[in-house]
Amino acid sequence: MHRDWIRTIALAAMIALGLAAFFSLHGLEAAELPTLEVGFPEDGVFGLGGQYIIDKQLDRKNGFIVKPRWAGVPEIQRLMGIGAIQLGLAVSEVSLRANLGGTPIRLVQPYQVPHIFVLVPKDSPYKDVLDLKGKAIALTGETTSLYNMFDYIMKKRGVNIESDYKLKKLGAPVIIAVLEKGEVDGAVLWEAHVSRLLVSGKYRTILGFREEMEKLLKGEVVFLNYVGAVESWIKQNPEMISKIRATWAAASRGVQEDEAHFQKYAKRFFGLENPDEISLAWKRTRPTLAPADLKWPNPSGLEAQRKYLREATDLGIFPKEAKEIVDKLFVP
Incomplete structure (x- = not known):
C-alpha cells in the first residue's frame, strides 16, 4: 500500500511538471510573437476573413498575433493614419486619395475582387446599364471604391454618370430602401446585399463589376480590397511582409472552401438569417475572394x-x- 501511494504521488508530480512545462513553453511562445492590431469592418467578407484568421490561428502559424480592432472603413483608415493600428482593410481608390491627403497607405496583399452589381426591378425593361440613362440610380458617395469604379466603367463607355444619370448617393440600408419603394430605377450594391434582394425574386442584375473590369483590362483581375499598412511601419518591419501575405492568402483560400464558417457568421457579418439567403450568398460570395492559386506580387x-x-x-x-x-501604392 505504501509503495502504491509513493508511485501515485510520483506519477502526479510528473504529470504536474509536464503540464507546467507545456504551458510555460506555450506562454513563452505567445509572449515572443509580435502582436499586430488589425482593423476589420464588422460586416462583409474582409471581416469574415479576419474572424477566420483568428479562429484558425493563421496568424500564429505565420509568426505573429492578430489583435482585431472592429470598426467602420473610414475609422480603420484614420487609425492606420495615426499609427493606432498596424494593418487594416484598404481599397486602392480610397488609399490613393489618402496618399493625396498626406497619409501614405500602402497595399500589401489583395484579398477580394469586385463583388458589386447594378440591380433593377425584375419586371423593368432595362437590359443594360446604358438603358438607365436619364433614370435615377442609388449608389454610395464619390469617395468610395464603388462610385469610382462605376465612374471608370461608364466613362470607358463614353458616359458621364453625374450628368447622364440622376444619382442618389446614400448608404447601403437607404439604397435598398429607395429601391424597394420604387424611388429609383436601379441601384449599385455589393454582396451579400445583392443575394438578399435576388432571393426575394423581385430584382435582377444587369452589370457585374468584376466581369466588366476584366474586359477593360484584357482578362487581368482588378482587386477591390487589400490588407494595407502605412509606409513608415512597412519600412520599419520588412520581415513582416511575407508573414502578412501568407496569412491573408491562407485566409482567402480557406474562407472560400469553408461553408460552415460562412454559415456560422452569416448573421454577424451579413445580417443573413434566412437559409435561402445564406445559401445563395455563399455561392455568390465564394468567387469574390482572391483566386486560391494567386501568387502575389506578380x-x-x-x-x-x-x-x-x-x-x-x-x-x-x-x-x-x-x-x-x-x-x-503597391508593396513590391
Missing part, C-alpha cells in the same frame, strides 16, 4: 492595378497628381 497583376488607376486619373476621376503615387 508583374502582370500589379500592372493591371496600376493601369486602372492611371486610366482613372486620365479620365478625371482622381487629381492629376495621383499618377505620381500609383507606382508607390
Whole structure:
C-alpha cells in the first residue's frame, strides 16, 4: 500500500511538471510573437476573413498575433493614419486619395475582387446599364471604391454618370430602401446585399463589376480590397511582409472552401438569417475572394492595378497628381 501511494504521488508530480512545462513553453511562445492590431469592418467578407484568421490561428502559424480592432472603413483608415493600428482593410481608390491627403497607405496583399452589381426591378425593361440613362440610380458617395469604379466603367463607355444619370448617393440600408419603394430605377450594391434582394425574386442584375473590369483590362483581375499598412511601419518591419501575405492568402483560400464558417457568421457579418439567403450568398460570395492559386506580387497583376488607376486619373476621376503615387501604392 505504501509503495502504491509513493508511485501515485510520483506519477502526479510528473504529470504536474509536464503540464507546467507545456504551458510555460506555450506562454513563452505567445509572449515572443509580435502582436499586430488589425482593423476589420464588422460586416462583409474582409471581416469574415479576419474572424477566420483568428479562429484558425493563421496568424500564429505565420509568426505573429492578430489583435482585431472592429470598426467602420473610414475609422480603420484614420487609425492606420495615426499609427493606432498596424494593418487594416484598404481599397486602392480610397488609399490613393489618402496618399493625396498626406497619409501614405500602402497595399500589401489583395484579398477580394469586385463583388458589386447594378440591380433593377425584375419586371423593368432595362437590359443594360446604358438603358438607365436619364433614370435615377442609388449608389454610395464619390469617395468610395464603388462610385469610382462605376465612374471608370461608364466613362470607358463614353458616359458621364453625374450628368447622364440622376444619382442618389446614400448608404447601403437607404439604397435598398429607395429601391424597394420604387424611388429609383436601379441601384449599385455589393454582396451579400445583392443575394438578399435576388432571393426575394423581385430584382435582377444587369452589370457585374468584376466581369466588366476584366474586359477593360484584357482578362487581368482588378482587386477591390487589400490588407494595407502605412509606409513608415512597412519600412520599419520588412520581415513582416511575407508573414502578412501568407496569412491573408491562407485566409482567402480557406474562407472560400469553408461553408460552415460562412454559415456560422452569416448573421454577424451579413445580417443573413434566412437559409435561402445564406445559401445563395455563399455561392455568390465564394468567387469574390482572391483566386486560391494567386501568387502575389506578380508583374502582370500589379500592372493591371496600376493601369486602372492611371486610366482613372486620365479620365478625371482622381487629381492629376495621383499618377505620381500609383507606382508607390503597391508593396513590391
